[in-house]
Amino acid sequence: MAPWNTTSLNRDWSFSQAASKYSSAEIKEEWHPCNIPTSVHVELKKLGKIPDPFKDLNEWEVQWIQESDWVFKTTFDVEEFRLKQDNVDLVFEGLDTYCDISLNGKVLFSVENMFLHLRVPCKEAIKSKGNQLELHFKSPWHEARLAEEQNGGPMPLWNGASNRLYSRKAQYGWGWDWGPVMMTVGPWKGIQLETYDARISDVRIDTTLSGDNYDQGSLQANIVVEGKQRNGYKVDIQLKDAAGKSVKSATDHLVAEPLRWDFGKNEIQGWYPRGYGAQPLYELEITLKSSEGHVFQTTTRRVAFRSAKVVQEPLADQEGTSFVFEINGIRVFCGGSNWIPADSFLTEIEPGRFRRWVDLLIKGNQNMLRVWGGGVYEDTELYDACDENGILVWQDFMFGCGLYPSYPHLNDSIKIEAEQAVTRLRDHPSVVIFAGNNEDYQVAESLGVMDYSDNSGDYMKSKFPARHIYEVLLPEVVDRLSTIFYHRSSPYGGKTSSDQTVGDIHQWNVWHGTQEPWTNWDKLAGRFVSEFGMQGYPDIRTVNEWTDDKSQLFPQSRVSVNHNKADGFERRLELYLMENFRHAFDIESYVYYTQIMQAECLASAYRLWRRNFKGRGKEYTSGALVWQINDCWPCVSWAIADYYLRPKPAFFTIARELKAYTVGITRKDVKKYTDKISSAFFEITQQLDLWSCNSTLEVVKAQVVLDSYNLSTGDKRSQAFDIELAANSSTEIWTGVCPGQATRTSDAQVPEPIVVQTRLYLSSEPEVVAARYSNWPEPFKYLTFSDPKLNAKVDGDKVTLTAEKPIKGIILDVKDGEECEWSDQAIDLFPGDEQVIVAKGLKGREVVARYLGDGSA
Structure with a gap:
């Protein structure tokens, strides 16, 4: 009996365009060397055969x-002894998307799902020398079109072409309102040859925390082995902590029996959100052995101990129910972002880039990331980084913005896809929810085909056939293979998916929809807002990346317009710009x-919605996830950091609103008429509300200072409040008339x-300003601005900002040379309140500042 062996087959490949059944054009094969994982676009660009698809109109x-x-x-050899093992498999981690797999001229398997991990037995076809492995990728456009023609025809959708709904391929490749039409082809993940007599094919690990203080727990492991020896396989199992110290172990445990360990108080430590x-x-660590003690394989799994649930219960003083994540008994306000694929070409995401994105989340004080349903089940590096840093993950299944078909052949593939996704992701403590899709119920509602009164479970022949996927197929898989909460869709809940009192909502009535002013975010709140956003241009350096033609560097140029994919974006941008600036x-x-504009708009949403997190039983809004953290190419979008990981100013304003301690103010005019019949006689007072938020688990004593400054007269006023901040909630501090603001009796009075x-x-x-x-x-x-006498004093990598008058929206940059990593941007500055900004890499260079009213417009 030989041990499990694996050999990478990622090197020494070649590729060529091939004849296609969809075209009568004669194709001359032209072979080019490559390694995998890769895609055709990437290789052709390297060869100079195509222009950079991200530039200009390319x-x-x-x-x-x-x-x-x-x-x-490719061609490869195999050692003779390995061919004598009971099993010889080719393992394909991901093929994009329609591919016939041939070995030595024999077709072994055909795949049509990009998301599947394939294990293909090949013992009958393989030999020791000169094996020829060939992957024939068929046109994804035409294969999806053919599936559409054969299975019901076009279905309604938002974004992209209708044939995408029939393809288990990353949906964003068909083009989205932030991304290009870039349908990749090729082996997008690695390939290995595995030989073995026995191997561990699955390990399910369920951990829990319990006890009044969540200081006790349990671990249960169920191990599945593939091999001829049906009985008698044994495993040695050892649990180690981060320092490598053994916590618990078992020797010669029978695989056929589940392993369960219980831990007393403080024997294990619980995993918590950031x-x-x-x-x-x-x-x-799990070592697989025969009944005689022969070692077949050793594998490891990373685990953590935590209890996670979504609490949906009645609320005090408001209708509906909560939608709040509770981790180890702690109810968490989830402030975070949506995630799209980090590149149109997934194989170009170099090792470490996912961790850099998570580092950015940490810098931004965020604690949740939603992996959106139009991309891919992401690389393990992303989930590992979230595990290590306490970032909760909301995971969608890969369906987005359409009425998907549902028929047996497609559903069989989707079921395998879902089983593999759940099995791969369930051990990550960061993953706390699976959602069936993105906005598909909204699409159905908009078309009048969603019948919430139909709970028959028989949906495949209805006008919304994918309900079978979301309400029958996926929940069965999630419940069978994990203990993670399943949510039918995002958004979902209540009478419709836009119900602000139940479940989660996508709040697009700023930008889309009714195009509300962002001052109305408080009226647009939901129990959990899993999408909302506002567009903003990226860094000027990123703008310069999308063209070498300097004549195209203006907002209305063809190239600039092509790098903003949102319908009507010019009207919407100008609507909000003209209304405000x-x-x-x-x-x-x-x-x-x-x-x-983006910075002001998004910070306002977090500020107002976090105010609604008022303590147990009053979690009126329990989360806000901005659309989106990242981009897949250099463009204008709703992202708060661009393709090159350059944070936009909105990133920093959101970070300030997600600190452990924050303060907030709202301002509104209150008009009171002198009597019920008059429209001409009234009084207008300007009212302020002042509050603070505390996300720590401790009650905190503090002082809040309120300063007012009249921009016209220079009049200054100040007052202070000694307060006690409630733990893990917001605290209302004061309501009163704006200091220095006179009561008005006419709308003509400014x-x-x-x-x-x-x-x-x-x-x-x-002595420290906490917020x-x-x-x-x-x-x-x-507003009319006068010179505020801004002073930016540079000392190494520090910039000290002072001013004689209030300044709005300071954005800093270096005058010359390489860019810096700024600790803050979009800064409001007040007289007597200096702020120190750290600029990593500044090294004493001159700083330039832009702000509202600085005359540069």
């Missing part, structure tokens, strides 16, 4: 690739003003331009 020069067939081939505790990770149209100004700033000082650190926020009269376009 996206449209490469559309022929998706309508062509392609072949990848900001609520540590993230201890353990390693479970006086702005110019040169590219530098457009970058600045769209960024400041209110005084009073800026209000509040600062929070913890009693434990009374600050300044509230300005809006819209900003009505």
